[in-house]
Amino acid sequence: EVQLVESGGGLVKPGGSLRLSCAASGFTFTTYSMNWVRQAPGKGLEWVSFISSSSDHIYYADSVKGRFTVSRDNARNSVYLQMNSLRAEDTAVYYCARDLAPMGPGIWGQGTMVTVSS
Amino acid sequence: DVVLTQSPLSLPVTLGQPASISCRSSQSLVYSDGNTYLNWFQQRPGQSPRRLIYKVSNRDSGVPDRFSGSGSGTDFTLKISRVEAEDVGVYYCMQGTHWPRYTFGQGTKLEIK
Numbered sequence: 001e002v003q004l005v006e007s008g009g010g011l012v013k014p015g016g017s018l019r020l021s022c023a024a025s026g027f028t029f030t031t032y033s034m035n036w037v038r039q040a041p042g043k044g045l046e047w048v049s050f051i052s053s054s055s056d057h058i059y060y061a062d063s064v065k066g067r068f069t070v071s072r073d074n075a076r077n078s079v080y081l082q083m084n085s086l087r088a089e090d091t092a093v094y095y096c097a098r099d100l101a102p103m104g105p106g107i108w109g110q111g112t113m114v115t116v117s118s
Numbered sequence: 119d120v121v122l123t124q125s126p127l128s129l130p131v132t133l134g135q136p137a138s139i140s141c142r143s144s145q146s147l148v149y150s151d152g153n154t155y156l157n158w159f160q161q162r163p164g165q166s167p168r169r170l171i172y173k174v175s176n177r178d179s180g181v182p183d184r185f186s187g188s189g190s191g192t193d194f195t196l197k198i199s200r201v202e203a204e205d206v207g208v209y210y211c212m213q214g215t216h217w218p219r220y221t222f223g224q225g226t227k228l229e230i231k
Contacts, residue, residue, distance in 0.1 A: 029162075037220075045212075046127040047221065050220075095166060101217045101218065102217040109164055
């Protein structure tokens with residue numbers, strides 16, 4: 001069974017940092033690109049970041065560029081999102097999702113909640 | 119970025135009746151390979167998004183055949199032939215043509231009348 005399990009969310013103060021993880025199983029991880037997509041409380045979906053299967057193509061939404069860093073460890077079947085200089089507007093559920101670009105996010109994880117508040 | 123505009127944003131439907139959601143793009147979604155990467159997602163209350171339709175009209179595995187997608191260029195439609203109680207949730211269109219800057223529509227909330 002294909003599974004994506006996110007972890008690492010929590011409460012952090014403005015200006016703080018957090019590292020999200022996404023563990024993949026049930027498929028050949030190295031075949032797929034991966035995305036992070038977020039959803040603020042009661043709002044719609046916003047694409048955050050993309051990383052190709054071999055990490056040679058990495059992209060960010062303008063809203064997080066320069067503050068967030070995506071990476072992956074194919075040996076561990078995992079993808080990560082390092083979030084620095086967090087702002088209140090980064091408060092959201094963060095989903096990882098696998099991708100065969102340009103198909104876009106296909107299978108999604110259950111999400112991990114990030115709350116940025118003093 | 120490509121803007122996707124969904125309508126309506128709220129859709130009350132009687133059980134057993136059909137439903138239709140429109141998604142219009144600010145740019146053509148025809149990709150250089152000739153395919154159109156427009157997908158539809160369902161998000162039930164408290165759940166993660168689930169893809170229903172990919173490349174305009176292809177149903178994902180396990181998706182009931184009462185769901186269908188159509189359209190071309192910049193205008194697309196998701197139809198549910200007969201709404202069931204389990205269809206309650208928010209539906210999003212998403213474009214992949216202009217990847218990696220994937221964009222989503224605002225979402226359409228389907229509820230039972």
